[in-house]
Structures are given as structure tokens and as C-alpha cells.
Amino acid sequence: MEWSTPTQQGEIPSPRAGHAGVTVGENWFITGGGNNKSGVSETVVLNMSTLGWSTVTIVQGRVPLASEGLSLVLCSYNGEDILVSFGGYNGRYSNEVNVLKPSHRSTLQSMETPVPDSVSAMQNATNATRDLESDVATVQEGKIREIVVDNIESEPMVNKVEETSERLLAALKAEKEDLESSLSKEKLQTLQLKQDLTDAETRNTDLYKELQSVRGQLASEQSRCFKLEVDVAELRQKLQTLESLKKELELLQRQKAASEQALNERRRQSSGGVWGWIAGTPPNQQDDA
Structure with missing residues (x-):
């Protein structure tokens, strides 16, 4: 199964996008x-x-029928096929409803056997000069335009289009009310979020003040610790000095003890010599004894 490009008859339409189409029997409008x-x-x-x-027909100017993105449907009214279009965008969005009632002659013309291109061009030129009858009615916020081919009277169709437009307007109003309700909810939620944000900012301010206070206390503690470290260093230095003094004191005490011992020895020797002299014993004999 493959796609193919068949040979077409007549004047092929210009390239386009965003168009709308619907079939009526064997005809594709x-x-x-x-x-x-x-x-x-x-x-x-x-x-x-x-x-x-x-x-089939040609419109003039920047009208919704000459725009992109419009919708096109086929409906039946009083046993006749009717094309109804809505919306479109041609620089601005549209909410117009347009009606096309194909005539029997235009349908037969599109169903005829293929003709040469020259004859088809003449037919297209003739179709371009057809008289178009348009009735414009304003229904609240929307416009309804009806295009009738070959001067066919379509007053009942206008009434039906008006009813359709009223239903569309009612639906749009209901949607508008829903949107307004949603907008009100969003506004309330926004106010609540703003209040929550204000509370959060207040808590943040309090926490920042508390943080600054803790930082001040920490700075004071660091200063006190530094002073304590200086005092400890001084005490260690004094302790080392005391140990040196203690060692010197012990050395002096040992020297003093040695001096006292030597002095006592000399005194003892001196005392023995006097008594020996008194007893008539020479010092040399006492030493021998």
C-alpha cells in the first residue's frame, strides 16, 4: 500500500495551510x-x-473565511445540506459564524466530466463574478455572517444560526464565570502565599538577629579563650623558671651541706689537736693512733 499523486483536472488551488474541509456526497468543499x-x-x-x-465562491477583504484555523461542519436543515464555519485567525481572532448553502447548479458543475483547462478557466472566471448576498446580524458579542449562493432565500437558517450563536454565547458566559471563579481562587491563594512569605521573612529576620547574637557570644568566648591560652603560656614559662630555680636551690643546698660537713670536719680536727697538746700527745701520734 503506497501513496500516489493522481492527475487532477481544472485549476488547481494555490498552496495553503490551516484550511478546513468537509465532504458533501462526492464533493469535497x-x-x-x-x-x-x-x-x-x-x-x-x-x-x-x-x-x-x-x-464555488470568493470573499473580499480580511474576513474570517479568508483566515487560518477556522472550523467547518456539514449539517442538514429542511432536507438541504448546509456548511457552517466558525472562528479563524487572520491577524486577530474571530468568533463569527458563516453559513454556505451550495446550490444545485454549483454542485452539478463540480460533478461534470473533466473539461479542457481553457474552458475550466472561463468557468472559474464566471464563478468569480457571481453575486453574493450577505446578511450581517450582531448577536451580543459575536457576529453571524451568512453567505448564500445563487440568491437563495435563507431566513430560517439565520434564525437557526442565531440560536446556535446564543448557545455558544451561553457556553462562553459559563466558561467566563468558571474562569472568574478560578481567578478569584488564584487571587486568594496568591494573598495566602504573600502572607506566608511575609511570615517567613519575619522568621528569617528573627533568626538572623539570633545568629548575630550567637556570633557576638562566640567572638567573646574566642577572646576569653585566647586570654586563657596566653595565661597558660605565661604559667608554663613561670613553671619552667621555678624548675630551674628548684634545681639551683638543690645544687646550693648540696654545696651548703658539703661546706658544712667540711667545716665540721675541720672543727673536729682542730678540737682534737688542742686536747692532744694538752695531754702531751703530738698531733702525729694521734693520727697514727
Whole structure:
């Protein structure tokens, strides 16, 4: 199964995108669309049995029918097929409803057998000069435009379109109310978030003040610790000095003890010599004894 490009008859429409199409029997009606420069103003029909193109109608100016993104549906009214379009964008968004009632003659023309390109061009030129009858009615916020081909009276269709427009407006109003309700909820939520943000900022300010206080206390403790370290260093230095003094004191005490011992020895020797002299014993004999 593969795609193929069949041979088409008549004047092939210009390239476009964003158009809308719907089938009526063997006819495929295509309207709207654009090519990044302007909207397409003609409504064309392709007979799918003969692959022949023809132009049904042409609109003038920047109207919603010559725009991109419009919607197109087929409905039946009083046993007749009617095309209804809505919306579109051609620089601004539209909410217009447009109605097209294909005539029997235009349908038969699109269903005829293929003709030469020259004859098809003449037919397209003739179709471009058709008289278009438009009735414009304003219904509250929307516009309804009805395009009737071949001067066919369509007052009942206008009433039906008005009813459809009223239903659309009612739906839009309901949607608007829902959006307003959602907007109110969002506003309340925004106010709540602002209040929460204010409370958070207040708590943040209090925490910052507390942090500054703790930093001040920490700085004081660090200063006191530094002073204590200085005092400890001084005490260690004094302790080392005391140990040196203690060693010197012990040395002096030992020297003093040695001096006292030597002095006592000399005294003892001196005392023995005197008594020996008194007893008539020479010092040398006492030493021998």
C-alpha cells in the first residue's frame, strides 16, 4: 500500500495551510487557509470521482473565511445540506459564524466530466463574478455572517444560526464565570502565599538577629579563650623558671651541706689537736693512733 499523486483536472488551488474541509456526497468543499502572506479568499470544491477542481465562491477583504484555523461542519436543515464555519485567525481572532448553502447548479458543475483547462478557466472566471448576498446580524458579542449562493432565500437558517450563536454565547458566559471563579481562587491563594512569605521573612529576620547574637557570644568566648591560652603560656614559662630555680636551690643546698660537713670536719680536727697538746700527745701520734 503506497501513496500516489493522481492527475487532477481544472485549476488547481494555490498552496495553503490551516484550511478546513468537509465532504458533501462526492464533493469535497475546502475553505480558508493561508500561505504566511495572506488568507485564501476562495472556497473550492473537488469532485472526488473525477478529480476536477472548481471555485464555488470568493470573499473580499480580511474576513474570517479568508483566515487560518477556522472550523467547518456539514449539517442538514429542511432536507438541504448546509456548511457552517466558525472562528479563524487572520491577524486577530474571530468568533463569527458563516453559513454556505451550495446550490444545485454549483454542485452539478463540480460533478461534470473533466473539461479542457481553457474552458475550466472561463468557468472559474464566471464563478468569480457571481453575486453574493450577505446578511450581517450582531448577536451580543459575536457576529453571524451568512453567505448564500445563487440568491437563495435563507431566513430560517439565520434564525437557526442565531440560536446556535446564543448557545455558544451561553457556553462562553459559563466558561467566563468558571474562569472568574478560578481567578478569584488564584487571587486568594496568591494573598495566602504573600502572607506566608511575609511570615517567613519575619522568621528569617528573627533568626538572623539570633545568629548575630550567637556570633557576638562566640567572638567573646574566642577572646576569653585566647586570654586563657596566653595565661597558660605565661604559667608554663613561670613553671619552667621555678624548675630551674628548684634545681639551683638543690645544687646550693648540696654545696651548703658539703661546706658544712667540711667545716665540721675541720672543727673536729682542730678540737682534737688542742686536747692532744694538752695531754702531751703530738698531733702525729694521734693520727697514727
